[in-house]
Amino acid sequence: MTLWPRTLLWRSVLLIAALLAVAHLAWLQIFRASEIEPRALQAAQQVASVVNLTRAALVTADPARRFALLDELAQREGIQVYAGDPQEAVPALPERPFLRIMQDRLQQDLGPRTRLALERNGVAGVWVSFRIDEEEFWVTLPRSRIERDSSLRWIGWGALVLALSVLGAFVIVARINRPLRQLTRAAVELGRGATPSPVAETGPEEIRSLARTFNQMAADIRRQDEERALLLAGVSHDLRTPLARIRIALEMLDDRGSADLKAGVAQDIGDIDAAISQFLDFARAPDAETVTGQSDLNALAQSVIERYTRTGKAVSFTPAPLPLLPLRTRAMQRVLSNLIDNALRHGGGNVEVVSGVNNGGAFIEVLDRGPGIPETETARMLQPFTRMDSARSSSGTGLGLAIVDRIVRLHGGRIRLLPRDGGGLRARIELPSAPHAK
Numbered sequence: 001m002t003l004w005p006r007t008l009l010w011r012s013v014l015l016i017a018a019l020l021a022v023a024h025l026a027w028l029q030i031f032r033a034s035e036i037e038p039r040a041l042q043a044a045q046q047v048a049s050v051v052n053l054t055r056a057a058l059v060t061a062d063p064a065r066r067f068a069l070l071d072e073l074a075q076r077e078g079i080q081v082y083a084g085d086p087q088e089a090v091p092a093l094p095e096r097p098f099l100r101i102m103q104d105r106l107q108q109d110l111g112p113r114t115r116l117a118l119e120r121n122g123v124a125g126v127w128v129s130f131r132i133d134e135e136e137f138w139v140t141l142p143r144s145r146i147e148r149d150s151s152l153r154w155i156g157w158g159a160l161v162l163a164l165s166v167l168g169a170f171v172i173v174a175r176i177n178r179p180l181r182q183l184t185r186a187a188v189e190l191g192r193g194a195t196p197s198p199v200a201e202t203g204p205e206e207i208r209s210l211a212r213t214f215n216q217m218a219a220d221i222r223r224q225d226e227e228r229a230l231l232l233a234g235v236s237h238d239l240r241t242p243l244a245r246i247r248i249a250l251e252m253l254d255d256r257g258s259a260d261l262k263a264g265v266a267q268d269i270g271d272i273d274a275a276i277s278q279f280l281d282f283a284r285a286p287d288a289e290t291v292t293g294q295s296d297l298n299a300l301a302q303s304v305i306e307r308y309t310r311t312g313k314a315v316s317f318t319p320a321p322l323p324l325l326p327l328r329t330r331a332m333q334r335v336l337s338n339l340i341d342n343a344l345r346h347g348g349g350n351v352e353v354v355s356g357v358n359n360g361g362a363f364i365e366v367l368d369r370g371p372g373i374p375e376t377e378t379a380r381m382l383q384p385f386t387r388m389d390s391a392r393s394s395s396g397t398g399l400g401l402a403i404v405d406r407i408v409r410l411h412g413g414r415i416r417l418l419p420r421d422g423g424g425l426r427a428r429i430e431l432p433s434a435p436h437a438k
């Protein structure tokens, strides 16, 4: 698993946050660097005046009162004075610009022999030496006198500023992303074969022009669909009328022709008629029908199956309790009858229909004991006008499964052509319980 987010929204937010963090840190660094010198000089000045005052007090104080004075300095100011030795070594100062500047300044103010240390005899503090005649003394102050109170507070403020910036970035990116999300949703719908409602053509120029182009494209597709449907409907009508006339003529024909020939011609007429119906169904945009509330798939299947059993076809049904589903009932009837037709025509013999629930959705399967469809061919069979073996069955347009696939996808589901245990085909329709009801 990678931590890099997948969505544009979070990628942009993360990038902006990283950028802000770097900028923030850089500024903090610049600020600190430029602030070191004035702060060091100021601290040096303070320490120098403490030393000067202490020194002056010691030099001028009445010897009898010196101890009391030192005691008072320690009590009130935290300043302590110790006698030292010019030969004595103190730990070297840590290499920090702040301390170096401070030491230079102290030596300027108090004389070149002034020493600065952060520790003496194991006691931490700001230690500064001064001399009275040739004797060395050390003054010590608490370190808080020269150090900033707390850098933690800075970190807290920094974190707050950063959090606010990330929030701001999120709001900005989310605003830019909204039209993109709308477009994606519409494109997915178009891909399923539905007609999406037009995307709002608002926002920045690039997004607006993208939305406009998309709407144009969706409208073009829609218009082409309609033109195709119209064309096919016209052709079908023009073919069906003479076909009906031939059928009537055939029936009125006296017994001059052979009965076999007549039956053959009648069969051909029936096939042509069925093919025309199939063409029409394929050409018709399936989303012309709207979803009719919540439907009972079992009842729908039962009614379709009864049409077959009435004419003596062997189709059995084993329903399981199903949730109600938002379906286009006429289209779903088409799905089932196409699959049952296939099972009867290509699978031969007995057909079983089974329903059940699956991941909160529903499935319905049509099973037969025919030759089945090899796994490598299943995707191809869903394409229009494809048939496994054109010679195997003389009739059939190769549109049945393409129609099924289109309708099922429109319902947000999918069709799977699986091998059945023990031979045959298991055509399985899976439908989500809350398909994109549009």
Ligand SMILES: Nc1ncnc2c1ncn2[C@@H]1O[C@H](COP(=O)(O)OP(=O)(O)OP(=O)(O)O)[C@@H](O)[C@H]1O
Pocket (backbone or CB within 6 Å): 278, 338, 342, 343, 346, 347, 368, 370, 371, 372, 373, 381, 386, 387, 388, 389, 395, 396, 397, 398, 399, 400, 401, 402, 425
């Ligand atoms: N149950 C099945 N068993 C074996 N092969 C099948 C089965 N169902 C479909 N096929 C194969 O898939 C091909 C495509 O099926 P499809 O339903 O799309 O077209 P068709 O049945 O040939 O024609 P029609 O448009 O009349 O349905 C079929 O020609 C057949 O070769």
Ligand SMILES: [Mg+2]
Pocket (backbone or CB within 6 Å): 338, 341, 342, 396, 399, 400, 401
């Ligand atoms: Mg078919």
